[in-house]
Amino acid sequence: MLLAFFLHVKPKPLLPFNPFTTCFFCTTTRTPTIPLITATFFKQCKTLIQAKLLHQQILVQGLTNMATSLMGTYIACKAPGQAILVLERLVPTYSTVFWWNALIRHAVHLGFLEDVLGLYRKMQRLGWRPDHYTFPFVLKACGELPSYRRGASVHAVVFANGFDSNVFICNAVVAMYGRCGVLDGARRVFEDLCQRGIGDVVSWNSIVAAYVQSGDANNALKIFGRMTADTRICPDAVSIVNTLPACASLGAWSQGKEVHGFAVRCGLVEDVFVGNAIVDMYAKCQMMDEANKVFERMVVKDVVSWNAMVTGYSQIGRFEDALALFEKMREEKIKLNVVTWSAVIAGYAQRGHGYEALGVFRQMRACGLEPNVVTLMSLLSGCASVGALFHGKETHCYAIKCILNLEGGDSGDDLMVINGLIDMYGKCKSTKVARMMFDSMAPRSRNVVTWTVMIGGYAQHGEANDALELFSKMLGPKNFLKPNAFTLSCALMACSRLGALRCGKEIHAHVFRNQYDSAMVFVANCLIDMYSKSGDIDAARVLFDNMRRRNDVSWTSLMTGYGMHGRGEEALQVFDEMRRAGWVPDGVTLVVALYACSHTGMVEKGIQYFNDMREEFAVVPGVEHYACMVDLLGRAGRLDEALRLIEGMPMEPTPIVWVALLSACRTHSNVKLGEYAAKRLSELESENDGSYTLLSNIYANARRWKDVARIRSLMKHTGIRKRPGCSWVQGKKGTATFFVGDRSHPLSQQIYEILADLIQRIKAMGYIPETSYALHDVDDEEKGDLLFEHSEKLALAYGILTSPEGAPIRITKNLRVCGDCHTAITYISKIIDNEIILRDASRFHHFRNGSCSCRGYW
DNA sequence: GTAGGGTTAG
Numbered sequence: 001m002l003l004a005f006f007l008h009v010k011p012k013p014l015l016p017f018n019p020f021t022t023c024f025f026c027t028t029t030r031t032p033t034i035p036l037i038t039a040t041f042f043k044q045c046k047t048l049i050q051a052k053l054l055h056q057q058i059l060v061q062g063l064t065n066m067a068t069s070l071m072g073t074y075i076a077c078k079a080p081g082q083a084i085l086v087l088e089r090l091v092p093t094y095s096t097v098f099w100w101n102a103l104i105r106h107a108v109h110l111g112f113l114e115d116v117l118g119l120y121r122k123m124q125r126l127g128w129r130p131d132h133y134t135f136p137f138v139l140k141a142c143g144e145l146p147s148y149r150r151g152a153s154v155h156a157v158v159f160a161n162g163f164d165s166n167v168f169i170c171n172a173v174v175a176m177y178g179r180c181g182v183l184d185g186a187r188r189v190f191e192d193l194c195q196r197g198i199g200d201v202v203s204w205n206s207i208v209a210a211y212v213q214s215g216d217a218n219n220a221l222k223i224f225g226r227m228t229a230d231t232r233i234c235p236d237a238v239s240i241v242n243t244l245p246a247c248a249s250l251g252a253w254s255q256g257k258e259v260h261g262f263a264v265r266c267g268l269v270e271d272v273f274v275g276n277a278i279v280d281m282y283a284k285c286q287m288m289d290e291a292n293k294v295f296e297r298m299v300v301k302d303v304v305s306w307n308a309m310v311t312g313y314s315q316i317g318r319f320e321d322a323l324a325l326f327e328k329m330r331e332e333k334i335k336l337n338v339v340t341w342s343a344v345i346a347g348y349a350q351r352g353h354g355y356e357a358l359g360v361f362r363q364m365r366a367c368g369l370e371p372n373v374v375t376l377m378s379l380l381s382g383c384a385s386v387g388a389l390f391h392g393k394e395t396h397c398y399a400i401k402c403i404l405n406l407e408g409g410d411s412g413d414d415l416m417v418i419n420g421l422i423d424m425y426g427k428c429k430s431t432k433v434a435r436m437m438f439d440s441m442a443p444r445s446r447n448v449v450t451w452t453v454m455i456g457g458y459a460q461h462g463e464a465n466d467a468l469e470l471f472s473k474m475l476g477p478k479n480f481l482k483p484n485a486f487t488l489s490c491a492l493m494a495c496s497r498l499g500a501l502r503c504g505k506e507i508h509a510h511v512f513r514n515q516y517d518s519a520m521v522f523v524a525n526c527l528i529d530m531y532s533k534s535g536d537i538d539a540a541r542v543l544f545d546n547m548r549r550r551n552d553v554s555w556t557s558l559m560t561g562y563g564m565h566g567r568g569e570e571a572l573q574v575f576d577e578m579r580r581a582g583w584v585p586d587g588v589t590l591v592v593a594l595y596a597c598s599h600t601g602m603v604e605k606g607i608q609y610f611n612d613m614r615e616e617f618a619v620v621p622g623v624e625h626y627a628c629m630v631d632l633l634g635r636a637g638r639l640d641e642a643l644r645l646i647e648g649m650p651m652e653p654t655p656i657v658w659v660a661l662l663s664a665c666r667t668h669s670n671v672k673l674g675e676y677a678a679k680r681l682s683e684l685e686s687e688n689d690g691s692y693t694l695l696s697n698i699y700a701n702a703r704r705w706k707d708v709a710r711i712r713s714l715m716k717h718t719g720i721r722k723r724p725g726c727s728w729v730q731g732k733k734g735t736a737t738f739f740v741g742d743r744s745h746p747l748s749q750q751i752y753e754i755l756a757d758l759i760q761r762i763k764a765m766g767y768i769p770e771t772s773y774a775l776h777d778v779d780d781e782e783k784g785d786l787l788f789e790h791s792e793k794l795a796l797a798y799g800i801l802t803s804p805e806g807a808p809i810r811i812t813k814n815l816r817v818c819g820d821c822h823t824a825i826t827y828i829s830k831i832i833d834n835e836i837i838l839r840d841a842s843r844f845h846h847f848r849n850g851s852c853s854c855r856g857y858w
Numbered sequence: 859g860t861a862g863g864g865t866t867a868g
Contacts, residue, residue, distance in 0.1 A: 205859080241859040276860045283861095307861045339862045346862070374863040381864075413863095420864055452865045489866035496867095525867045556868040588868055 037061070042069045048077045055086070067099065072106035080107065080115040084122065097123070101133045108137045116141035117150060130157070132166055139172040143179030151176045152185070167193065171202045178210025183219075186210045201233055208242045217246035221255060228262065235262070237271045244277040248284035256281045260294075276304045283312025288321070303329075307339050314347035322347055336367070342375040349382030357382030358391050373403055373413045380420040384427035392424040419449045426457020431466070448484050456490035459497065465735075467494035468503055483510075485519030492526035499812040499839050501534035502730060525553045532561025535810050535837040535844060552583050559592045565844045566853040568600025587619050591628055598632035599843055601857045606632045623649075627656045634664020635857050639673055655684050659691060663816075666694045666701075674698040689715070689722045690815070700771075727795035727813040731802050738794040741786075747801060755797040759788055762827035770820040792821045792838065800832060808835040816840050826852050 037057065045051050051073045058066050067086055074083035083106075087099050100123040107116045120130065120138045130138070135158055142151035155173050163169045170193055177186035190207040193199035204227045211220035224243045227233055240263045247256035260278050268274045275298045282291035288309075295301070295309055306329050313322035326344050329336060341364040348357035361371070361379055371379070376399050383392035399417050418437065425434035438446070438454045451474045458467035471491040474481055483491070488507060495504035508527055516523055524547050531540035544550070544558045555578040562571035575593050579585065585593070590613060597606030610629050613619050626649050633642040642661055646653050658681045665674030678695045692715050699707040715721065728737040736745060745751060759767075769787050787793075792813050799809035817840040829836050830850035838845040846853035 209859080236859095238859045245860085271859095273860045280861065302860090304861045309861095311862060337861090342862050372862090377863040416864055423865065449865050456865065484865085486865045493867075519866080522866060529867065551867095553868045558868090560868060592868070 037063065037066065039069070042073045045073045045077065048074075048079050048082070051077045051079065051082070055082075068102040068106075071099075071103045072110075075103070075106045075110050075112055075115065078112075080112060080118065084119070097128050097131050097134070100128055101131070101137070104134060104137045108140055111144075113141040113145050117145075117147075120154075129161070132163060132169060135163060135169045136172040139169070139176040143176035146176075146180040148177075148180040148182050151180055152182075155185075155189075165198070167198050167200055167203065170198075171200075171206050174203060174206040174210065178206060178213055181214050183210060183214055183216065199233075201236055201239065204233055204235070205238045205242055208239065208246075212242055212246050212249075215249070217250045217252075220246040221250075221252070224259070235266070237268050237274050240268055240274050241277045244281040248281040251285055253282070253285040253287055253290075256285060270299065272298070272300050272302055272305070275300075276302070276308055279305055280308040280312075283308055283315075286312075286316045288312050288316065288318065303334055303337050303340065306334060307337075307343060310340060311343045314343055314350070319347050319351060336369075338364070338369050338372050338375060341367075341369060342372075342378055345375060345382065346378035349378050349385060352385040354382035354384075354386035354388050354391070358388070371398055371402055373417060376403060376417055377420050380417075380424045384424045387428045389425075389428035389430060392421075392428055395424070396421055415445060415447060415450070419447075419453055422450065423453035423457065426453060427460065429461050431457050431461055431463055443479055446479070446481075448481055448487060451481060452484070452487040452490055455487060455494070459490050459494040462497070464494035464497040464500075467491065468498070468500065482514075485516050485523050488516070488523050489526045492523070492530045496526075496530045496533040498728075498730075498735070499534045499810060500730060500735075501531075501536060501810065504530040504534055521547070521549050521551055521554065525551070525557050528554065528557040528561065532557070532564060533839070535808070535839060537561045537565045537567070537844075552578075552586065552589065555581075555583060556589045556592050559589070559596060563592060563596030563599055563843075564839075565846065566599055566855065566857070568596040568602055571596035571600075572602075572605070585617050585619070587622060587625070590617060590619055591624050594625060594628035594632060598628060598635055599854070599857055601636060601855065603632060603636045603638070623651060623654050623657065626653070627660050630657055630660040631664070634661055635667065637664075637668050639664055639668060639670055643673065653680070655681060658684070659694075662691055662694050666698050669698065669701050671698055671702050671704070689720050692720060693722055723815065725791045725813065725815050725818070727791035727811055729795045729799045729802075729809065729811050731798075736795070736798055736802075738791045738798070740791055741789040742791065742794055745798065747798065750801055751794055751797045754801055755788060755793055758797070758800075758828055758831070759824070761831060762824060765827055765830070767824060767827045770823060787818075787820050790818055790821050792817055793824065796825060796828065796836065799836070800834070803834055806833050808837050811836065811838045813838065813840045816842050817845065822852065826850060 045054055058070055071083040071086050083103055104116055104119050138154050158169055170189055174186045174189050193203050208220050208223050227235055243259055263269050263274050279291045279295050291312055310322045310325050345357045345360050379395050403417050404414055422434045422437050434457050455467045455470050491507055511523055527543055528540045540561045559571045559574045593609055594606050613621050629645055630642045658677045662674055662677040681691050692711055696708050696711040724739050726739050728735050795811045803809050825847050829847035836847040
């Protein structure tokens with residue numbers, strides 16, 4: 001017998017662990033001995049082969065009393081079939097319900113929940129009746145899966161077999177229903193227990209936990225109240241620990257305080273879990289001083305207590321305190337866990353400090369801790385916030401290594417990480433990679449967030465058409481998923497970018513038909529933005545007036561709309577109303593107010609706001625405010641003042657400031673200052689095609705053709721190409737897009753005919769082409785021809801061709817409108833009936849009867 | 859029975 005065993009063992013000496021070869025020789029006599037099988041063997045068994053070796057040895061030695069451990073080992077090696085074989089063959093004579101229960105217990109402990117249910121079914125098929133010991137385990141498995149259907153059938157068996165008098169089992173039923181989210185089921189069983197007077201503290205705790213887990217904090221607190229009033233029941237630590245998160249989620253600090261007091265009276269505060277729950281409750285209610293008081297008094301603290309404090313500080317924006325506490329943890333040699341590190345990483349990420357987040361992540365790795373899903377999610381949002389594509393890719397590698405289940409079958413965590421990755425790639429302007437990930441997913445595994453981050457990625461990076469296409473695909477019959485408020489906001493953002501009024505209105509109708517109460521303010525603000533950026537500021541106003549609830553963004557969005565449409569007085573009226581309504585303008589609101597002033601020529605008013613910012617609004621002027629002021633003074637032709645303002649700035653001017661000055665120089669034909677601004681821009685290494693074009697236009701206007709040529713060759717050398725101007729019109733049959741000299745449209749011939757006719761007619765009215773807007777050193781007549789083919793003129797001709805009489809023609813241009821086109825369109829508006837609404841990169845122009853709403857401040 | 863995480867606007 002022994003020899004046979006030797007023969008079996010010997011051929012596999014290379015296994016990393018072999019319980020038998022390691023202790024098979026007596027060290028003194030060098031003779032073979034029979035190994036003593038201990039619990040360690042079972043624990044160390046990690047592979048199926050090792051488990052089978054152990055199995056052999058148990059057979060050889062006839063150690064049937066070790067069958068339970070062996071079954072557990074097989075289950076741990078993911079071989080429940082083998083475990084059942086043990087049950088059926090190894091101990092046929094002993095095979096009783098007891099053994100089945102042992103097996104089921106092992107499977108539950110190891111989390112093999114499907115196997116638990118398989119075993120449960122099989123034992124019944126073989127004629128074994130589950131007993132009082134079986135049911136709690138099986139119910140636990142149903143709850144954790146969760147599977148209401150199977151849970152309910154187990155409940156039926158419990159009921160049919162008269163186990164409903166067993167409190168232990170009934171409590172498990174309550175917990176099972178709770179975990180499956182079937183609250184009325186849980187409640188019925190619980191109330192039944194109470195009525196029969198057999199409910200114990202565990203029953204009460206279970207029903208409270210059920211409500212808390214389902215997010216019904218109100219009912220959880222109600223039941224806790226009933227529990228404290230019931231003299232037969234004495235709440236324990238678990239009751240407290242269950243209830244406090246309910247207070248926290250409601251922000252119900254006063255009820256939390258009562259629970260805290262109750263815990264003190266019952267002497268339960270000494271319990272670390274209770275202490276932690278109290279600290280956490282105060283932290284979540286943003287009462288960090290209270291939290292700190294409890295934390296300081298805690299006799300026993302663990303890493304959870306510290307983490308609750310660190311997270312609390314981080315989440316209310318007291319990140320310095322969070323970091324200080326984090327340092328203290330390290331000083332006091334508290335063993336940091338992955339939660340601690342993740343909290344700090346998330347803190348940095350939330351403040352947009354992606355690189356610091358990465359640094360902390362590296363430290364965490366250096367401590368030998370593996371990131372988990374939460375760490376990676378925080379890290380990804382950090383990378384996304386700063387557009388750190390390279391680090392994002394690095395995180396992607398970690399995700400593949402540590403988390404993503406590459407064998408398919410997306411678990412919830414996988415999906416979350418994939419969504420985070422798509423979001424990161426989208427925000428880092430790698431929409432192509434994002435889309436590849438999106439497309440490579442099984443359609444059914446995508447959820448609303450997956451679609452939203454992809455749509456949002458497109459919308460944020462100027463690929464608004466793709467965003468809307470994807471949005472309509474999402475609603476299509478193949479993948480109908482109900483968009484949530486986030487999705488709608490992203491889609492509306494895309495509409496805003498395109499000026500896609502028709503599509504925006506469809507989304508508005510969808511919002512109207514479906515209830516989006518919880519996030520209505522957010523969505524309504526996006527609608528205001530969409531209407532105003534699509535040219536219908538009055539619709540935006542109606543929407544604003546009808547809002548039941550507003551926030552500061554609502555007000556600012558409306559102001560922005562009025563400002564863009566050149567209705568600066570109304571913008572400032574809204575500003576005043578906003579303040580009268582009790583809202584405190586922030587930095588953004590002031591930028592919008594200044595912007596409204598600058599686009600309407602209210603120079604003095606703007607200067608006044610700017611000077612009063614600190615005292616009246618308690619906002620320290622930032623670079624963006626200075627840029628607005630340079631724009632304001634520049635548009636008004638006060639270029640010297642603008643320059644002086646820049647020179648007096650307390651911070652380094654950013655490119656936007658110089659661009660503002662440069663474009664003012666273009667408008668007011670100031671070559672010298674324009675050259676200076678362009679030089680400063682190039683020092684900041686942020687020359688873009690726009691600044692070259694502006695400078696070139698300035699030279700052309702001064703007829704300095706050599707300089708124009710120089711700029712052109714400079715652009716060639718540096719590889720910077722002028723972004724092609726592009727205009728589009730939203731027609732009934734979709735969008736028609738035009739580039740300069742575009743002849744690709746099917747109606748091209750008619751468009752050019754109409755245009756030629758219009759030009760003839762306005763020339764007769766006194767229009768003179770402003771040739772300085774053409775970027776070519778050719779004679780004036782030819783330049784005039786190039787001007788006539790500008791995209792906005794083509795778009796207008798198409799609009800006239802296709803619009804019904806009297807209907808407004810809405811044109812959008814990706815760059816600022818060309819000065820010559822502006823003049824030409826002003827003339828044209830005199831001879832046609834339609835209002836022309838032109839949106840360019842800077843603002844709206846409403847042309848009607850030979851004048852434009854911008855009154856020259858474009 | 860306790861802690862941490864994803865998508866939206868001016």
